[in-house]
Amino acid sequence: MSPESTGQNEHYVRVYRRRFRAWRGNRPFWAGLFTLAGGIPIAYFPYANMHLGNVTLAMxxxxxxxxxxxxxxxxxxxxxxxxxxxxxVFAGVASILLALISIPVANIGGFVIGFLFSLIGGALSISWAPGETGSDEEPFGEHGSRRASASKGLPDEQRSEGEIHAAAVPQQQGAGYDLAADADGGRRSAG
Incomplete structure (x- = not known):
């Protein structure tokens, strides 16, 4: 490809990887993976046959x-x-309950492997929350909150009283206020 071409200049593996990362980020991917990995040994071990020479061990x-x-x-x-x-949330609760039921029913929960994976997957599914999408031009408002930037252009009638007050009161800075990362929250320093 020449520098003047308008074609895609990326390798297709990078494109697929980026698409997969975007897909994975919009759903509880690891929760689903752990739950899948927990269901396989629970279903497999009761039907598995192990061959030791001419002897077949059936589980x-x-x-x-x-x-x-x-x-x-x-x-x-x-x-x-x-x-x-x-x-x-429903899938997480159901997978935790099925993991608990698999202990007495399915060879101690697939020899504890399936039980633990299903339990972890259910917990991850319950605790997962979708990420917030913010605007690209100004991700945070003047006081460090997304809410301030979202309502910045609204008239005073549509904004809450706290937002109007936060916009009206300037943040106090100066020699008497320490705003460093290791400071004590912007309180007046002793020096």
Whole structure:
């Protein structure tokens, strides 16, 4: 490509990576991943066969169907966290409950591996909150809050009383006020 060309000048791997990072940032990605990773061992271990020479060890129990149902539901909840993040709290609570139920039903929760992953995924899903989108030109107002910048251009009738007062009172600065990062909150210094 020449410097004058208007074509894309980036490698396609970077473009896909950037798109994936944007997709991942808008949903509880790690919660869904942990829940998926927790559902797989819970569903797999009751049906697993281990071969030692000519001897076959089967881990199957009478609760194999229950383990399969719990594992499939956890995988489904993990995918739900990714593609329908609006129901993240429900999916998180349901995955925690299924993880707890998997202890007596599914070989001690998939030998504790599936239990722990599902429990962590559910907790991450409940605690995840979508990020705030601010304006690009001025992310923070004059007093360091997004609310001040959002209502800056509004007339006084539409702004709250606290916002009008914050805009009217200038921030006190000078020799008597220490505003450094290690200061005590902008209170008057003793010197």
């Amino acid at each position: 199957s129990t009478t609760a194999g169907a229950g383990s399969l149902i719990i594992g499939v539901l956890l995988v489904t909840l993990g995918l739900t966290m990714w593609f329908h993040s609006i129901v993240r």
